[in-house]
Amino acid sequence: AQSVSQHNHHVILSEAASLELGCNYSYGGTVNLFWYVQYPGQHLQLLLKYFSGDPLVKGIKGFEAEFIKSKFSFNLRKPSVQWSDTAEYFCAVNFHYSSASKIIFGSGTRLSIRP
């Protein structure tokens, strides 16, 4: 069955540190890739997405992600984090089949930033 893995459950960083959150999926077919963020007390919202073209995609608030098809990965990065980046981050994959599609989320990574 298709799955999405986020290996880091909780990441703690100091302000200005660089961030990389891992996301891997299992499926050999067509996929669209997303990162969503859930700030404390708020609903999930889109951070960035990949559909086709340049595998390096840029999102809001200085985040970017790189799709590496050979590694089935879509890691999220930010060169310098801020305290306001404290949130839970979810990788999501839209798996496309011949007659349907399904959007599966990873288990999430809680990011805590020390001021």
Place this chain on the structure above:
Amino acid sequence: DSGVTQTPKHLITATGQRVTLRCSPRSGDLSVYWYQQSLDQGLQFLIQYYNGEERAKGNILERFSAQQFPDLHSELNLSSLELGDSALYFCASSATVTQFSGANVLTFGAGSRLTVL
């Protein structure tokens, strides 16, 4: 406000009971998704509807059912509730489901928090 409306926001009920959670998608969106978020299991995909028809099913229990009505709102019915059903239930909507369009980006509601005592 994301445009996706979920009611009720909070619900406390007892084991064995049945509840209905309601979701109104963002205006113009045809697809509705239901997810369950619990502390130990992350965001679990339950079911997806597109324009009134079921399109995909995830880890939805047989005690749970859902439907999407002609006006595109959706209801998730949870019956014979157990303590383990306590969770945040999210509804999300998207304009379409095609792989060729950016329109399958999900817009989430604020969630319905269910507590089963």
